[in-house]
Amino acid sequence: MSAENDLYQEVVLEHKRAPRNFGHLEQPTHQAQGTNPSCGDRISVELQLAGGTVEDIRFTGQACAICMASTSMMTEAVKGREVAAAQQLQQHFRAVLTGEEDPEEAPLGKLVSLAGVRQYPSRIKCALLGWHALMHAIAQNNDGGAGSVSTEDIQP
Amino acid sequence: MGDTDQFLHTSQLPVQALRAQFPVLQQSINGAPLCYLDNAATTHMPLAVQDAMRHFEQHDRANIHRGVHTLSQRATDDFEAAREVLKRFIGAGAQHELVFTSGTTEALNIVAQGLWAAGPGKAWLRAGDRIVVSALEHHANLLPWQQAARMSGAELVVLKPDAQGRVHEADLQALLTPNTRVLALTAGANATGERPPYETMLSMAAKVGALTVLDAAQAVGHTMPALSGLGCDFMAFSGHKMYGPMGTGVLAGRRESLDLLYPLRLGGDMVEWVSLESAGFAALPARLEGGTPNVAGAVGLAAAARFIDGVGRPALDQHLQALRAHAVAGLSAIDGLTVLAPHATQASLVSFISPHVHPHDIGTMLDERGIAVRTGHHCAQPLLDLLCQGPTTRASFAVYNTHEEVQRLIEGVAHALERLK
Numbered sequence: 001m002s003a004e005n006d007l008y009q010e011v012v013l014e015h016k017r018a019p020r021n022f023g024h025l026e027q028p029t030h031q032a033q034g035t036n037p038s039c040g041d042r043i044s045v046e047l048q049l050a051g052g053t054v055e056d057i058r059f060t061g062q063a064c065a066i067c068m069a070s071t072s073m074m075t076e077a078v079k080g081r082e083v084a085a086a087q088q089l090q091q092h093f094r095a096v097l098t099g100e101e102d103p104e105e106a107p108l109g110k111l112v113s114l115a116g117v118r119q120y121p122s123r124i125k126c127a128l129l130g131w132h133a134l135m136h137a138i139a140q141n142n143d144g145g146a147g148s149v150s151t152e153d154i155q156p
Numbered sequence: 157m158g159d160t161d162q163f164l165h166t167s168q169l170p171v172q173a174l175r176a177q178f179p180v181l182q183q184s185i186n187g188a189p190l191c192y193l194d195n196a197a198t199t200h201m202p203l204a205v206q207d208a209m210r211h212f213e214q215h216d217r218a219n220i221h222r223g224v225h226t227l228s229q230r231a232t233d234d235f236e237a238a239r240e241v242l243k244r245f246i247g248a249g250a251q252h253e254l255v256f257t258s259g260t261t262e263a264l265n266i267v268a269q270g271l272w273a274a275g276p277g278k279a280w281l282r283a284g285d286r287i288v289v290s291a292l293e294h295h296a297n298l299l300p301w302q303q304a305a306r307m308s309g310a311e312l313v314v315l316k317p318d319a320q321g322r323v324h325e326a327d328l329q330a331l332l333t334p335n336t337r338v339l340a341l342t343a344g345a346n347a348t349g350e351r352p353p354y355e356t357m358l359s360m361a362a363k364v365g366a367l368t369v370l371d372a373a374q375a376v377g378h379t380m381p382a383l384s385g386l387g388c389d390f391m392a393f394s395g396h397k398m399y400g401p402m403g404t405g406v407l408a409g410r411r412e413s414l415d416l417l418y419p420l421r422l423g424g425d426m427v428e429w430v431s432l433e434s435a436g437f438a439a440l441p442a443r444l445e446g447g448t449p450n451v452a453g454a455v456g457l458a459a460a461a462r463f464i465d466g467v468g469r470p471a472l473d474q475h476l477q478a479l480r481a482h483a484v485a486g487l488s489a490i491d492g493l494t495v496l497a498p499h500a501t502q503a504s505l506v507s508f509i510s511p512h513v514h515p516h517d518i519g520t521m522l523d524e525r526g527i528a529v530r531t532g533h534h535c536a537q538p539l540l541d542l543l544c545q546g547p548t549t550r551a552s553f554a555v556y557n558t559h560e561e562v563q564r565l566i567e568g569v570a571h572a573l574e575r576l577k
Contacts, residue, residue, distance in 0.1 A: 040540075
């Protein structure tokens with residue numbers, strides 16, 4: 001096992017250097033912020049939901065490479081898909097990181113490149129931060145208010 | 157990095173002999189010898205400290221201040237002897253008392269809460285009073301004062317640093333009004349290594365009638381003025397940052413100031429008399445030491461003070477400052493890396509940032525090479541928000557660290573930045 005090969009794969013670093021869907025939506029219908037108090041990472045996710053579909057998604061924030069890459073790949077994976085599919089993907093991703101699901105068998109696509117995080121318990125929070133914000137945004141009532149979630153509130 | 161060779165093999169300390177006192181260091185992490193550079197969070201304990209604690213547990217353990225039997229007397233003697241050792245260690249005078257706590261955090265909470273908990277009309281803090289804290293503080297010397305202000309109706313005012321993270325006497329002077337009742341200040345900022353001119357600042361605050369609180373967690377293991385020479389009402393520090401046990405610490409201060417504190421832990425061993433309706437509190441230090449204390453911890457803390465005195469604080473500081481200078485020189489030479497507070501040459505830690513690489517990633521890459529550093533906010537989020545808008549990587553040094561280890565740090569950081577940028 002080596003952090004250099006398992007954790008920081010080239011595809012992960014490439015997403016960290018050039019995160020996809022980074023920025024703000026003009027008129028988000030849902031949004032939420034995730035924070036990791038121990039390291040100060042903050043990720044904000046903005047969504048445009050319509051008819052149970054993630055029509056558009058953007059994110060902003062400052063975070064480590066694992067968090068940035070995970071959130072970047074997350075936006076690619078859920079954009080244009082149904083909310084229910086996004087929630088299922090989140091469950092598979094989390095199950096892989098917590099060791100409950102075999103990465104070879106989970107339908108993760110490109111996100112499988114982050115499976116190495118499961119060997120680094122202190123970094124699992126990093127990989128899940130953007131996903132927490134996404135789940136929290138989806139759960140928001142469509143009242144224009146922004147929610148926030150902390151990694152301290154949720155067991156990985 | 158070649159220009160740092162001058163730092164190799166220059167220590168005055170018998171570092172290799174000292175390392176033998178720390179068995180925990182004799183291990184590999186991820187296939188490399190452990191290079192422990194997280195000493196500002198927790199230092200390791202030498203065998204002398206572990207032996208002293210084990211001796212207490214195996215020969216003298218009993219509850220203190222109550223039994224008439226021999227072990228209780230021995231345990232009481234051990235506890236009070238530890239108190240005397242630590243009083244001498246910090247240069248306390250006859251006007252001072254020393255209270256054992258679980259650490260700096262508890263000590264600072266005993267002070268801050270003790271100044272409002274007696275309630276309106278009785279507590280030291282009143283509505284409209286001013287509490288001044290610096291922005292360099294660890295959360296443990298900030299949050300209790302935020303609460304004290306809320307509970308008492310006092311106003312919390314912050315002494316802000318300049319862009320380099322320094323605090324200035326003139327800025328403090330402007331904040332010190334006649335109704336300033338507390339100044340809470342660090343003797344060394346854990347996030348940057350900044351050392352405020354605390355001797356002068358405490359005196360300035362004392363002059364306007366404020367109580368002065370010094371967080372000495374990062375300073376007490378190093379050369380510092382005797383407590384009796386400072387305008388200091390309360391001084392707090394931890395055992396585990398000075399080669400002592402975790403969960404131990406000290407609140408020392410002037411007796412008359414400690415007597416102002418409403419005790420937070422009410423119960424056994426801190427009373428003169430008790431009736432079903434009421435109670436009279438005991439005199440210091442018992443007044444602030446309710447409940448059975450961590451006697452083995454106090455014994456270990458005293459042994460840690462003796463260990464530091466045995467090494468010698470001037471020689472220890474010279475060693476640590478040379479390691480820091482080595483680290484600052486090597487890290488500053490890395491493209492895209494910024495060292496915070498490079499001017500803080502007295503510090504035994506170095507905190508740094510890179511615009512392109514997050515500290516957590518650096519920390520994981522260093523751990524891969526067996527190097528332990530701290531990454532994040534270091535419980536000083538407001539300061540880092542002011543200075544660099546985010547977390548840092550911090551390497552901090554202790555008696556057992558070597559220039560070879562600093563070289564490994566520099567090379568490890570350079571590699572991480574190259575790989576992750």
